[in-house]
Amino acid sequence: xxxxxxxxxxxxxxxxxxxxxxxxxxxxxxxxxxxxxxxxxxxxxxxxxxxxxxxxxxxxxxxxxxxxxxxxxxxxxxxxxxxxxxxxxxxxxxxxxxxxxxxxxxxxxxxxxxxxxxxxxxxxxxxxxxxxxxxxxxxxxxxxxxxxxxxxxxxxxxxxxxxxxxxxxxxxxxxxxxxxxxxxxxxxxxxxxxxxxxxxxxxxxxxxxxxxxxxxxxxxxxxxxxxxxxxxxxxxxxxxxxxxxxxxxxxxxxxxxxxxxxxxxxxxxxxxxxxxxxxxxxxxxxxxxxxx
Amino acid sequence: xxxxxxxxxxxxxxxxxxxxxxxxxxxxxxxxxxxxxxxxxxxxxxxxxxxxxxxxxxxxxxxxxxxxxxxxxxxxxxxxxxxxxxxxxxxxxxxxxxxxxxxxxxxxxxxxxxxxxxxxxxxxxxxxxxxxxxxxxxxxxxxxxxxxxxxxxxxxxxxxxxxxxxxxxxxxxxxxxxxxxxxxxxxxxxxxxxxxxxxxxxxxxxxxxxxxxxxxxxxxx
Numbered sequence: 001x002x003x004x005x006x007x008x009x010x011x012x013x014x015x016x017x018x019x020x021x022x023x024x025x026x027x028x029x030x031x032x033x034x035x036x037x038x039x040x041x042x043x044x045x046x047x048x049x050x051x052x053x054x055x056x057x058x059x060x061x062x063x064x065x066x067x068x069x070x071x072x073x074x075x076x077x078x079x080x081x082x083x084x085x086x087x088x089x090x091x092x093x094x095x096x097x098x099x100x101x102x103x104x105x106x107x108x109x110x111x112x113x114x115x116x117x118x119x120x121x122x123x124x125x126x127x128x129x130x131x132x133x134x135x136x137x138x139x140x141x142x143x144x145x146x147x148x149x150x151x152x153x154x155x156x157x158x159x160x161x162x163x164x165x166x167x168x169x170x171x172x173x174x175x176x177x178x179x180x181x182x183x184x185x186x187x188x189x190x191x192x193x194x195x196x197x198x199x200x201x202x203x204x205x206x207x208x209x210x211x212x213x214x215x216x217x218x219x220x221x222x223x224x225x226x227x228x229x230x231x232x233x234x235x236x237x238x239x240x241x242x243x244x245x246x247x248x249x250x251x252x253x254x255x256x257x258x259x260x261x262x263x264x265x266x267x268x269x270x271x272x273x274x275x276x277x278x279x280x281x282x283x284x285x286x287x288x289x290x291x292x
Numbered sequence: 293x294x295x296x297x298x299x300x301x302x303x304x305x306x307x308x309x310x311x312x313x314x315x316x317x318x319x320x321x322x323x324x325x326x327x328x329x330x331x332x333x334x335x336x337x338x339x340x341x342x343x344x345x346x347x348x349x350x351x352x353x354x355x356x357x358x359x360x361x362x363x364x365x366x367x368x369x370x371x372x373x374x375x376x377x378x379x380x381x382x383x384x385x386x387x388x389x390x391x392x393x394x395x396x397x398x399x400x401x402x403x404x405x406x407x408x409x410x411x412x413x414x415x416x417x418x419x420x421x422x423x424x425x426x427x428x429x430x431x432x433x434x435x436x437x438x439x440x441x442x443x444x445x446x447x448x449x450x451x452x453x454x455x456x457x458x459x460x461x462x463x464x465x466x467x468x469x470x471x472x473x474x475x476x477x478x479x480x481x482x483x484x485x486x487x488x489x490x491x492x493x494x495x496x497x498x499x500x501x502x503x504x505x506x507x508x509x510x511x512x513x
Contacts, residue, residue, distance in 0.1 A: 001332075005311035008293065008356040031354075038313070038352045039333040048310070050357060075346070079446075101487025102439070104334055106346045107353065196486055 002038065002045050010050040014137060018171060020049045022139040030171060032071055032112035035104055040117075056111070056173055059083075064179050070111025070172040074098055074123075078105065087130060087180050088291055090188040090204055094126040097188075100196030111172040114148070115155065120267075124152075125204040125223035126188055127175070128231060135174040145176075152228055183209045187287035189280055190223075199224050200268040201276055203284040207244065209292060215239045220285070222277060225262045232257045235281060244292075249285045253278045297358045299324070300368030306355070314350040314358055315339045318365060326366035326434040330489075337488035340435040341365050347442035347487075366434045369415045417441055420505035421498070428492035436488045440502045443484040447476050449509045475506040 008031075011017040021028055028047040031037060037045070056069035059080060066086065068077065074095040077083050083092050098113065098121065099105055113123050114134065127148050134151040137143050146154065158169060180186065190202040202223040210216030218239040220232045238252035262273035295306045299322055306321055315332075318324040318341070327350055330338035334352040341350045342364035414422065417440050427433050444450045476484070481502045490498065 001313065002311045008310040008354065010356070010359065031357075034354065034357065035334055035352055038354060048354075052357065099487075101334070101337060101349075102442075102484055103337055103340050103347050103349045103487045106343075106348050107334075 001041060002043075002048075003041070004043050004046050005048060007047040008050065009048070010053050012053050014054055014171070014173070015141065017049050017051055017054060018137060018139060018141055020047070021171065022169075025139070025169065030115075032109040032115075033073065033107040035108045036112065036116050036118065051111075051171065054173075061179075066177045066179065068110055068175045068177070070174060071109045073106055074108050074110065074113065075102060075105040077110065086177075087184075087186040087206065088188075090126050090186045091123075091130070091177070093188045094122045094202075094204070097122040097190055097192075097199060097202065110175055114151070114175065115172060119227045120198070120224040121228055122188075122190060122199050122202045122223055124228035125202055125221035125230075127177070128221040128229035129186070129204045129206045129219040130177045130180075131219070133176045134172055135176065136170045136172045138170040143173075144170075148175075149229070149231070180206065181208060185209070185288045185291035187284045187291065189284040189287060191276055191280055198267065201225060201273055201280055203277075203280045205281075205284045205288050207239070207285070207288045207292075213243050213292070215242055215244045220281060222281065224267075225273060225277060226260060227263075230260065232281065239285075244285070244289050246286065246289075249282055249289070252285070253282045293356060295355060295359050297360060298362040300364055308355045310354070310356060312355045314341070314353045314355045314363075317355040318350060318363075324365045324367050328431055328434065330431075335489070336432070337435045337439070338432055340438050340488070342438055342442055342445075345442070345445050347439050349487075364438075366437060369418065415441075416508050417444070417501075417505045420508060421501040424497055424501040424504050426493060426497035426501035432488055432490040432492075436485060436490070436498050436501075439484050439488055440481075440505060443476055443480065443502070444506065444509065447480075449475065449506065475510050476502075478503070481506075 009020050011020060021030065024047055027044065028049060029037065029045050031048040031050045032052075052071055054071065056071040057076075058067070058069040059072055059076070060067050061082060066082070077095045078092050083089070095105065099108065110123070113121055114127070132148045133145050134148050135143065135145045184206060186204070186206045188202070188204045190199040192199050204221050204223070206219045207215055208217040218236045220235045221229045222232060223229055234255040234257040235252045238255050239248065242248045262270050262277065264270035293308060293310060295308055297304060304322065306317060308317055315327060315329060318327045319329060327341060328338035330336040330351065332351045334349040337349065339349055339351040340347050343353070343358060344362050415437075417437050421427055421433060421437060426436075441450065478499070481499055485495065485498060485502065
C-alpha cells in the first residue's frame with residue numbers, strides 16, 4: 001500500500017498530465033497499470049497521475065511500422081491477431097512469458113514494462129531485436145523519439161543521478177516497431193524453473209535472409225543476463241554474410257561474447273547464466289533457421 | 293475523493309482516500325466478501341474481479357482506478373443482486389437482513405425470504421465447480437469462477453453487459469447474439485486459471501469444472 005499517497009489525478013489530455021508531473025517531480029509518479037508501483041509500498045510517493053484516460057491504448061499499423069500505445073495492456077498484445085503473426089509471434093510469446101497470470105497481463109502495460117524499475121523483462125530483448133523506437137514527451141512538451149536501447153541508457157542515467165524521484169522526466173506515449181521483410185525469421189526462447197515462473201534467462205533473435213540463404217543481417221539479444229537487453233554484437237557480426245547452418249551457429253555462439261560477466265541474483269548465479277547463455281542463444285538461432 | 297462506478301450492475305458512489313485499494317473498498321465498504329484478501333501482491337488471484345469484462349487483481353488496483361468503470365464480483369450472479377438490495381448496501385435505509393459475514397453464513401436469512409429458491413440458484417460455472425468437486429476450503433473458488441467467466445466472455449460464450457446506463461444490466465450468462473466461438477481448449481483453460489493459486493485441489497478439479505461448464509454452455513445453445 002502506498003502509505004503517503006495523498007492525491008490521485010486522472011487527466012484527459014497529455015498537456016494536463018505533463019503539467020501535473022512537472023509540478024511536483026520529486027513526489028509525483030506516473031501510474032499506468034500499477035502492477036509494480038501499487039504493491040511496492042513506496043513511502044516517497046505522494047501524488048499519482050493515472051494515464052489511463054489519455055487515449056494511448058491504440059494499436060495501429062502504418063505502411064512500415066506497428067505503433068503500440070503506451071497504455072496497451074500486455075494481454076491485448078497477446079490477443080491481437082496481427083501480433084500473433086508478426087515476427088513469428090515473438091512479441092506475443094514475450095508478453096505471455098512476462099507473467100503467467102492473465103490478471104497481471106490485463107493490468108500491466110507496455111509503457112510501464114519499458115519504464116519498470118525491474119531490469120529483468122522478457123519483453124525487453126524482443127523489443128531490442130525488433131529495433132523498436134520509443135516516443136515520449138518531456139516536461140517541456142517536446143515530442144522525442146529514441147531507439148529503445150538509447151532510451152534505456154537515458155532512463156538509467158536519470159535514475160542513477162536521482163533526478164526527479166529517480167525516474168525519467170517525461171511520459172512515454174508510443175512504441176513503434178518496424179515491420180520485418182518477408183525474407184526474415186524471428187525467435188524467442190527462455191529458461192525458467194517451470195513455465196509459469198519468471199525467466200532466469202531469455203533470448204531473442206531476428207535474421208534477415210539474403211540471396212542464397214545467406215544471413216544479410218542478424219540481431220541477437222539476451223534478457224535477464226546483465227540488464228534489460230544485451231545485444232550480442234560479436235554473435236551478430238559472426239553470422240552476417242554467412243550461410244546459416246548448425247555449424248555456423250555453433251561457431252558464432254563460441255565467440256568471445258561469453259566473457260561478458262552476467263549478474264548473480266536469487267534466481268540464478270553468475271556461473272549458471274554464463275553456462276546457460278550460449279546454449280540458449282544457439283537454440284534461439286536454430287529456431288530461426290527452422291522458421292526460414 | 294468521490295468515486296462513482298458500476299458494481300454488479302448497480303451505480304455506486306463511495307468516498308475514499310487516494311491510497312485505498314479496490315480490494316479494501318469492495319470488502320469493507322461494498323460488502324463484497326467473495327473478494328478474498330490474500331497476498332496483496334497480485335500473486336494468488338484470490339482477490340480477482342472483472343473490470344470491464346477483464347479479470348484483474350483488486351489488491352494491486354487503487355479504488356480510484358475504477359472510477360466510471362464497471363466492476364463485477366461473484367455477488368453479481370443471480371440471487372446475490374437481490375440479496376444485496378435487501379441489505380440496502382450503500383443507502384441510509386436499515387437493512388432488512390443483517391449485513392456482514394454472519395448474514396452470508398446464516399441460513400435463516402435465506403429461509404425468511406419469500407422466494408428462497410432464487411438464492412439457491414447457482415450460475416452454471418458455480419454449479420460445475422460443485423458437481424466436479426472442485427471446491428475444498430473454497431478460499432480460491434470465487435477467483436477461479438471469475439477467471440473462468442472472463443475466459444468465456446473472451447471466447448464469446450457469454451455476453452458481457454455494455455456499460456450503458458440506459459440498458460438494463462443483464463446477468464452475465466445471456467447468450468451472445470453473434471455466433472459463439474468453439475469452447476476453450478484445455479490449454480486456454482489452464483492459461484486462464486494460471487493466476488489463481490489453490491493449495492487444496494491441485495488444479496485438476498477446477499480445470500475439470502471449467503471444461504464441464506464450457507460443455508454445458510455449448511450444449512445449452
